[in-house]
Amino acid sequence: MRFPVLFARLFVPYIALSIVVGAAWAAEPHFPPLTGRVVDEAGILSAATEEKLTAMLAAHEQATGEQVVVVTLASLQGWSIEDLGYRLGRAWGIGEKGKNTGALVIIAPKERAVRIEVGYGLEGKLTDALSRAIIERDLVPAFRQRDFDRGVLAGTQAVLGALGGEPKATAVPAERSQQDDPLSALFLLILIFFVVFAVFGRRGHWVGPVIGGIWSAGGRSSNGDFGGFSGGGGSFGGGGASGRW
């Protein structure tokens, strides 16, 4: 067995595995893009309500660093709102990274389902029982009368009220994972190929394609920027409550 063959044998399964893993991720439901603090995919909120909500939510983040997003979904795509909710929160990365201080108010008018999804870091303040109370007191009764604007405004206000206005703590710098850093990986690769040349003392025609292959397999696209508002990288663990109307 020649050296290039062995080398390829080392990497082909690795690259193949990355592709398989990548395909598995695609089994997630489709989410609307995070266009702002209010994402009205179902188109049930008036422009005035959206504006009021956005101002409210922006002021809250300014004061506390906590991100709350209101989202209406055109469809749950066959998922339960509980299953979809935490995935949406994770996909958008609502809340501060490491502290997970994010919450979502999710409304799916087609399925008549509503959920308050609470990030790990806010579960102590916005408890399941409180979330349930807000859903039953502010959201569901208004939704039954098809008054989405009133319900969402009252419900969001109640959510922010429950969260309170604690002053923002100093931000913890986001950790950088070495594995995800393409520059340091490239640097290592270059170093390694120098070592390879030093040992074998000659150039092979296979080096170029191999570098190219590894480089393209290792590169990862980062999350897009949403101009003005984007998630802080927070995570969710299924806290909160749901309701139907």
Place this chain on the structure above:
Amino acid sequence: MIASYSGSLRLVAPDTLLRRIVAVLLLAGLSGCGAINRIPTLDEQVKAAWSQVLNQYQRRSDLIPNLVEAVKGYARHEQETLTAVTEARAKATQMVIPPDILTNPEAFKRFQENQAALQGALSRLLAVAESYPDLKANQNFLSLQSQLEGTENRIAVARRDYIETVQTYNTELRTIPGRWIAAIFYPDAKVKETFTISEQAQEAPKVKF
């Protein structure tokens, strides 16, 4: 395989050459892609996901005494159902979890079965509670019920996260190059257990509005 190398490489003794090849291959193939650290990294992720599962089961278990107390006041005739919940909880919490549970199929199975039994008993209790209007109107009960539902949902999420991380870990351990890396550097790494009792069977009854 080793002998064939000397054909294309001159000036180096086969012995040293072999060592150099191994060193270079390891460096090039593994650290370049961060692969050499993948197994311990994934192992830590599995541990973190598992402690989250344990946390959430613990949280459910902590809620039960209050729930039983709340139901007792209204549903005195349901002694049997209440006792079943208390007993299932005792069985689940008294189980000594061995440190090697994740690689111990028998202990893992016992853990799963105990939690599933508790789940079943709880479902029956909540179903019974449906037929007591006074209980259903009790604020304390409603609050406990929403906490229990939230906890069941957290358990479902934690289990799913655990299953996913174990899948990645086991795949790494069973496929090349992870398999080779494990054989050389992490001989103690073992394939880990994952949940087999379906989530549907574990799901808490949904409360109707």
